[in-house]
Amino acid sequence: MTHVLVCGGAGYIGAHMAKGLAYAGCKVTVFDNLSTGHRAAMLWGEFVEGDLLDRIALGELFATHRFDAVMHFCALSQVSESARDPYAYYRNNVTGTLNLLEAMRHAGVDRLVFSSTAAVYGVPMADHVDESHPTLPINPYGASKLMVERMLEDAAGAYGLRSAALRYFNAAGADPDGEIGESHAPETHLIPNVLRNALGLGDGLLIFGDDYSTRDGTCVRDYVHVTDLVAAHLLAMSYLNNHGGAHRFNLGSGSGYTVMEVIEAARKVTGKPISFSLAPRRAGDPQVLVADSKRAAEVLGWRPSYEGMPAIIESAWRWHCNPRY
Ligand SMILES: NC(=O)c1ccc[n+]([C@@H]2O[C@H](COP(=O)([O-])OP(=O)(O)OC[C@H]3O[C@@H](n4cnc5c(N)ncnc54)[C@H](O)[C@@H]3O)[C@@H](O)[C@H]2O)c1
Numbered sequence: 001m002t003h004v005l006v007c008g009g010a011g012y013i014g015a016h017m018a019k020g021l022a023y024a025g026c027k028v029t030v031f032d033n034l035s036t037g038h039r040a041a042m043l044w045g046e047f048v049e050g051d052l053l054d055r056i057a058l059g060e061l062f063a064t065h066r067f068d069a070v071m072h073f074c075a076l077s078q079v080s081e082s083a084r085d086p087y088a089y090y091r092n093n094v095t096g097t098l099n100l101l102e103a104m105r106h107a108g109v110d111r112l113v114f115s116s117t118a119a120v121y122g123v124p125m126a127d128h129v130d131e132s133h134p135t136l137p138i139n140p141y142g143a144s145k146l147m148v149e150r151m152l153e154d155a156a157g158a159y160g161l162r163s164a165a166l167r168y169f170n171a172a173g174a175d176p177d178g179e180i181g182e183s184h185a186p187e188t189h190l191i192p193n194v195l196r197n198a199l200g201l202g203d204g205l206l207i208f209g210d211d212y213s214t215r216d217g218t219c220v221r222d223y224v225h226v227t228d229l230v231a232a233h234l235l236a237m238s239y240l241n242n243h244g245g246a247h248r249f250n251l252g253s254g255s256g257y258t259v260m261e262v263i264e265a266a267r268k269v270t271g272k273p274i275s276f277s278l279a280p281r282r283a284g285d286p287q288v289l290v291a292d293s294k295r296a297a298e299v300l301g302w303r304p305s306y307e308g309m310p311a312i313i314e315s316a317w318r319w320h321c322n323p324r325y
């Protein structure tokens, strides 16, 4: 049985991964410091509480377990916070990952799937961004992820590490069974904030800018369902069985939705009124960010199964109506 270490498996995407791996017949161990994750999300596999910055804890983890592969979701991931406190981001996201890579090398574990981000591209120069687009991140969060991608490339050459950096666009939606979902505090993401507004929760929904050069003036994003991300990780892990090197794949739906279109879809799905106020543009927000994920389709055979915003919102709505944490 394949034993997979899921670092950050108590978080939003990582918890869906732990479930996906368990259902795929893998043995799962989650390592997480619960800084933004939830103990209540740990329904599958073994849970070890610990921090990637604690090299002794990592050494113990690898000394007492025999892992076949690692999936690494741990990160601080708020763009504006990263601009205010870049050292925290480089320490957690870069130093923490270096500690993990060294522990893996010491233990002879040579397969890694890493959560990267579309934020590595910076300001998009094309309507659809593929992996050959220049990587010019405009905030410390994106820069920290790009530094890790560089470490993975160097580790492939020097130590034979096999890796796949998966550059997610906007992760969205929740487990179709409603067992786990997205729960961040503070919540900065659009869809949970919209749905919380529909439930009468939160301090009031803000739309950050309606003067962009888009069809209705609000920003366009590519929302990809969290269970489609999970499927891509399983495919990437299998790919690394037969392929060495450091690989990079975009993961997005290829369709863009404006902020207003997301709100309109949420009104239809929930049947609730959703009110908002207009606010100034949020620093660091690109106008349009939509993926070209052809490489993941051609190389991994990945295709998102959720098509369209209503299906994504339906699954998120089920969770927000009845959240377990
Ligand atoms: N949510 C998105 O739209 C999105 C988009 C692109 C990339 N990503 C990346 O995907 C990954 C998962 O995102 P998420 O939305 O699930 O975030 P999340 O904050 O819900 O999950 C991150 C998990 O990692 C844990 N963690 C953080 N630092 C740690 C450390 N030093 N040691 C141990 N555990 C630690 C947290 O407690 C949390 O459980 C992140 O790396 C993020 O940068 C997310």
Ligand SMILES: O=c1ccn([C@@H]2O[C@H](COP(=O)(O)OP(=O)(O)O[C@H]3O[C@H](CO)[C@@H](O)[C@H](O)[C@H]3O)[C@@H](O)[C@H]2O)c(=O)[nH]1
Pocket: 077, 078, 079, 117, 118, 119, 168, 169, 170, 171, 188, 189, 190, 191, 193, 205, 206, 207, 208, 209, 219, 220, 221, 259, 282, 285, 289
């Ligand atoms: O309350 C809100 C929240 C967001 N937005 C807007 O909605 C869009 C989407 O914002 P958000 O959900 O915060 O996602 P992004 O800022 O696009 O960032 C996500 O997607 C990136 C990759 O595309 C990842 O790197 C980040 O980790 C992840 O948070 C943006 O135009 C925001 O300005 C609002 O108007 N009001």
